[in-house]
Amino acid sequence: MSHKQQLVILGATGSIGLSTLDVVAKNSDLFDVFALTAGQNAKKMAELCIKHSPLYAVMATQSAAEELSLHLKGTACQTLIMHSQQAMSDLCAHPDVDIVMSAIVGAAGLLPTLSAVEAGKKVLLANKESLVMSGQLFIDKVKKHKATLLPIDSEHNAIFQCLPHSLQNAQSDKNLQDNGVSKILLTGSGGPFLTRDIHTLKDVTVSEAVAHPNWSMGQKISVDSATMMNKGLEFIEAKWLFNCNSDDIDVVIHPQSIIHSMVQYHDGSILAQMGNPDMRTPIAHALAFPKRIDAGVKSLNFSDICDFSFTKPDFTRYPNLQLAIDACSAGQGATTTVNAANEIAVAAFLKGKIGFTDIYKINAQTLESAQFTNVQSLDEILQCDELARVSATQFINKVAH
Ligand SMILES: NC(=O)C1=CN([C@@H]2O[C@H](COP(=O)(O)OP(=O)(O)OC[C@H]3O[C@@H](n4cnc5c(N)ncnc54)[C@H](OP(=O)(O)O)[C@@H]3O)[C@@H](O)[C@H]2O)C=CC1
Ligand SMILES: CC(=O)[C@@H](O)[C@H](O)COP(=O)(O)O
Numbered sequence: 001m002s003h004k005q006q007l008v009i010l011g012a013t014g015s016i017g018l019s020t021l022d023v024v025a026k027n028s029d030l031f032d033v034f035a036l037t038a039g040q041n042a043k044k045m046a047e048l049c050i051k052h053s054p055l056y057a058v059m060a061t062q063s064a065a066e067e068l069s070l071h072l073k074g075t076a077c078q079t080l081i082m083h084s085q086q087a088m089s090d091l092c093a094h095p096d097v098d099i100v101m102s103a104i105v106g107a108a109g110l111l112p113t114l115s116a117v118e119a120g121k122k123v124l125l126a127n128k129e130s131l132v133m134s135g136q137l138f139i140d141k142v143k144k145h146k147a148t149l150l151p152i153d154s155e156h157n158a159i160f161q162c163l164p165h166s167l168q169n170a171q172s173d174k175n176l177q178d179n180g181v182s183k184i185l186l187t188g189s190g191g192p193f194l195t196r197d198i199h200t201l202k203d204v205t206v207s208e209a210v211a212h213p214n215w216s217m218g219q220k221i222s223v224d225s226a227t228m229m230n231k232g233l234e235f236i237e238a239k240w241l242f243n244c245n246s247d248d249i250d251v252v253i254h255p256q257s258i259i260h261s262m263v264q265y266h267d268g269s270i271l272a273q274m275g276n277p278d279m280r281t282p283i284a285h286a287l288a289f290p291k292r293i294d295a296g297v298k299s300l301n302f303s304d305i306c307d308f309s310f311t312k313p314d315f316t317r318y319p320n321l322q323l324a325i326d327a328c329s330a331g332q333g334a335t336t337t338v339n340a341a342n343e344i345a346v347a348a349f350l351k352g353k354i355g356f357t358d359i360y361k362i363n364a365q366t367l368e369s370a371q372f373t374n375v376q377s378l379d380e381i382l383q384c385d386e387l388a389r390v391s392a393t394q395f396i397n398k399v400a401h
């Protein structure tokens with residue numbers, strides 16, 4: 001019998017985590033769940049432990065781990081329960097582990113993901129924030145430790161599929177332009193407010209902001225899609241994943257989210273990856289790469305498509321997109337800062353402390369007030385991230401309702 005790939009899922013209780021478990025359950029002859037990790041949702045984690053029998057389950061805090069123990073008491077579940085970020089990092093580096101799905105939301109995913117990279121694992125990256133906050137350091141570690149980095153973000157997974165093999169990852173160090181590629185066309189839906197009267201954006205409610213037209217996702221990324229900061233983070237993510245410059249990437253609004261991104265070649269060809277918007281497709285692609293497995297996703301039926309349209313982004317409507325593109329050119333200090341500020345601002349919006357359009361104001365003020373020195377080492381990155389959080393919190397307190 002061939003060896004089943006041993007999988008750790010960071011962020012198992014979230015949207016990507018659950019989609020990953022769905023694909024794994026459909027392919028249980030290929031994958032074993034070695035460990036599941038989560039933040040606070042002990043009830044969901046208990047259900048997952050009973051269903052998937054991981055060897056380990058790790059919660060972020062002791063209280064969440066105790067709650068998980070209570071939920072599992074009296075059941076037949078043999079899963080060992082642990083807690084702390086260090087325990088997550090240790091399991092990512094465990095010698096028996098083959099694949100780590102990085103699907104914690106936000107900067108909390110950085111250290112466990114780096115641990116998987118340093119252990120030379122196959123790392124499936126959904127947690128774009130970790131790459132945005134540490135770009136060069138992250139990619140250098142991938143190269144040094146010979147980790148395999150595969151993109152889960154639907155756009156980057158699409159770009160990966162459309163690129164020639166020699167350009168599929170940053171480790172190649174090859175330049176896109178010298179290898180036949182003229183542009184990466186990064187598509188974005190424009191979120192729920194593509195056509196809303198721009199003067200009413202300040203009145204957007206939380207439930208309106210998280211109602212993405214095409215994708216079912218966690219709250220933070222859903223708000224990022226609504227401000228298009230998500231596309232800004234993805235712009236920076238693409239720069240690092242595919243070793244390209246800002247000039248190599250164009251953002252294209254495609255409201256239907258059927259094309260997940262494209263690559264344009266010097267000879268005029270444009271290759272697109274498309275499908276129904278369901279994250280199980282990129283997850284299955286990366287889990288099995290270079291093979292193909294069943295993802296449980298309904299095939300796209302072209303006769304069902306009524307609209308298939310493309311426009312340029314309007315930066316007045318989406319100032320966060322411009323901010324992130326500018327930060328990408330400014331360097332690591334700026335991208336770490338804008339990522340941290342945005343996490344704090346979106347959390348404040350979700351708690352009802354600030355309005356929707358305040359998210360941009362907080363991000364811009366935090367960037368303007370930041371003084372970047374050298375931001376290269378992990379300590380410098382973490383310090384820059386922390387300073388931006390403190391600064392963003394101060395700006396929030398000034399505008400808080
Ligand atoms: N959802 C999607 O379709 C896509 C998501 N992504 C990216 O994937 C990542 C996950 O997104 P998504 O699944 O939507 O997010 P969710 O909010 O649905 O899930 C987040 C997961 O992270 C866990 N978590 C939160 N904070 C911590 C912490 N401090 N320590 C450990 N675990 C923590 C949560 O645990 P708990 O809930 O138990 O507290 C949960 O399991 C994000 O970076 C997002 O940008 C990228 C492309 C598409
Ligand atoms: C599914 C996925 O990859 C999300 O990042 C998606 O891209 C969000 O949609 P937007 O294009 O609206 O940001």
Ligand SMILES: [Mn+2]
Binds near residue numbers: 153234
């Ligand atoms: Mn995406």
